[in-house]
Amino acid sequence: MIFTEDFNKKELITFEGNIRVHPDAQISAESVIGENTLILDSKLGKVTIGESCIIGNFTILEENVNIGDGSKIWHFCHIRNDVKIGKNCILGDYVFIDSGVQIGDETKIQNYVPVYHGVVLEEGVFLGPNSLTTNDLIPRARTEKGEIKGGDDWQVSAIHIGKDASIGAGAVLKPGINIGEKALIGAGAVVTKDVPAGAVVVGNPGHILRYIEGYEPK
Template sequence: MTAPACLGPPVPGGRPRVGTLCEVSAPRRDRPDPLPRPENCLVNVRIVASADVDPTATIGDGTSVWHLAQVRDGATLGAGCVVGRGAYIGSGVRIGENCKVQNYALVYEPAVLEDGVFVGPAAVLTNDEFPRAVNPDGTAKSAHDWTAVGVTLREGASVGARAVCVAPVTVGRWATVAAGAVVTRDVPDYALVAGVPARRLKWVGRAGVPLEDAGGGVFRCPTTGEVYDEHDGVLTRRASADEEQDA
């Protein structure tokens, strides 16, 4: 995961740290005045006025944070990300470059999203293995009464609308979690999982399209032509001729 470019301390007025190119949306009659515009700031980062972005959050160049979204303290978003309307990014969550967190998705700390991850509308990444509002003695639980556990989404992974990833789990590289699935165990690279609890149905390639079985443990992407090999339930992508040449 690449760190966001051009970071700095919070700008005057306690606004979040942002990339050097930044824009805060103009006011409308039905909402308060916009956030103060950071100094030395142009047009690449967009944080709309109704978004709640903590001053200690780090926002990468080219990232947009849309209406009613909340980005908590210490969260890091890489370059080129989109945080949709009403989405929640928890304290200290780490998000790589070119990720999309769609409307009303909930990403609880200490989740980690690598580069190119997609989190669909109203999807949830949980952080409590044994949730309770109170202790056995009836006292209200506090932040010190439990330990947060995280969901990790590897490079290129996609989580469909209203899916739930129950921490602690890891969704592998370029894997796809179908809409409405409940993930309770780790998902292998390139797997398509669905259902409650989620189970692998097929393999998918980097294009997200189900792979065609060519026989003998060989799979081919109908969109890109990439070839994959399966051994003992693990799928790997064959390097292209260009990649082999570069190596």
């Protein structure tokens, strides 16, 4: 469904194609919303969708999500609360964006990629299909007392990926590391430590193969 004018209604509306939109959502003109999409309520803040965006079928947008102009979020995506997606971004099918994630302008996230809480992607980042950013150094389902872990029972180890960096298909990033700008992580690499700007990293464990021209260490 194409929104031909800005949407900001005061009553809950279900559109053709089972598109359900909370009344506090703001959807700018020329945006396209796919069938069976759910834009949730605004307990944490309203959902804002910029101009000329595309939201694919069966996509869920939770509270306080901000999507920049021209961004495309394709089918079966789930965007959790407090997420900011920049302008002209592309998210492929089955992408999961966890709460609080920040995504810079003109970033591309390919199919089947989860981006977990604590991850920051600067502008122009590329995440290849099935790449993985992790955020828990000691992942356990239960506490030492045998109780299921809650949000207060573990510490987020954030990952920061710099401007124009690329993460290859199937690569895994260890919690708490920084990927420098223009760095290139090869397909299937397992990265366990910080990567300098412009470095090309391959293998398991990941090691620096070379540097992109202009980024060689002095």
